[in-house]
Amino acid sequence: MDQQNNREVLVDVKDLEITFKNGKKKFVAVQGVNFQIFKGETFSLVGESGSGKTTIARAIVRLNQTSKGDIFFKGKKINGKLPKKEARELKKDIQMIFQDPAASLNERATIDYIIGEGIDNFKMYNSQEERNQIIDNAIDAVGLLPEHKSRYPHEFSGGQRQRVGIARSIVMHPDLIIADEPTSALDVSIRAQVLNLLNKFKKEDNITYLFIAHDLSVVRYFSDRIGVITEGRIVEIAETEELFRNPLHPYTKSLLNSVPIPDPIIEKNKVVDPTNSTYHAEYTDQHILREVTPGHLVMCTEEELESYRNEIK
Structure with a gap:
């Protein structure tokens, strides 16, 4: 068991690279990514669309192949070829909540079938009565009613459908849930309900959650630690309040600066320069995640490290 600061490391991603091929063309979507997720915490990956957040998440659930690096789950390497039994076990231990609750549910299946499909496949009950009880408990836990079991996804609102998606995940008793922008398709009032629900579990x-988002206000409420990602590289990792208090990397600063502030005078005078070349820096082998203060890492060279340390002082 890996331990750091007396905390168990559940997921350990090392030097991850993910490449997509189209004939002879290659596109490196993610490269040099390193981070750990501790058991029982919420680690968020934040970045704009196309930055590689979901690509990494799909690699952890073995939907995307990796071209370099390692992904460890509970100390075992899980990327690459695995024995059938181990690969099957991972499907139970790592669950995913998808961004679009409408597209991720089978429209032709009842809610009872959707939530129970996982426990059916893994025979996680001894009798039909026990199965019904497990599904009833899951439905109750996410705030739906027993009579919803016989209905179909199209009969529900977006928020209710996302609750079905959450119930489908938690019923498996996973160690890790990857939540891929689970609230971005929902109304603001429903978002809070869904996040409270995830926090409850x-x-x-x-x-343990790997939470993927681009909305920093949601992330601040929900996360223990945050990794900021741009152009397939993680450029900063810190505890949530530390990141908001002391953003160091230029991209992190630009991301925080783009969050709307409910004050018209401040908003009017705010200057955001999306063309700033430092956001799109050319990275070399010298650019690695370095610890500026304990637990606060920034992608930089040895020379840049000192200037970041002085910035915090």
Whole structure:
């Protein structure tokens, strides 16, 4: 068991690279990515669309192949070829909540079938009564009603469909849930309900989350630590409040600066320069994640490290 600061490391991503091929053309979507997720925490990956957040998440659930690097889950390497039994076990231990609750549910299946499909495949009950009880408990836990079991996804609102998606995940008792922008398709009032629901399961069942988002206000509320990603590279990792208090990398600063502030005078005077070349720096082998202060890492060279340390002082 890996330990750091007396915390168990559940997921350990090392020097990850993911390349997509189209004939002879190659596109490196993610490269040199390193981070750890501790058991029981919420680690968020934040960045704009196309930055590589979902690509990394799909590699952890073995939907995307990796071209370099390693992904460890509970100390075992899980990318690359695995014995059938181990690959099957991972499907139970790592669950995913998708961004679009409408597209991720089978429109022809009842809610009972959708939520129960996983426990059916893994035979996680001894009798039909026990199966019904497990599904009833999951439906109750996400705030739906028993009579919803016989209905179909199109009969529900977006928020209710996302609750079905959450119930489908938690019913498997996973160690890790990857939540891929689970609230971006929902109304603001429903977002808070869904996030509160996820937090509830984190506390009650000690579930670990990899939370993917581009909305920093949501991330601040929900995360223990944040990794900021741009152009397929993680450029900064820190505890949530530390990141908001001391953003160091130019891209992190630009991301925080783009968050709307509910004050018309401040908003009017705010200057955001998306063309700033430092956001799109040319990275070399010398650019690696370096610790500026304990737990606060920034992608930089040895020379840049000192200037970041002085910035915090």
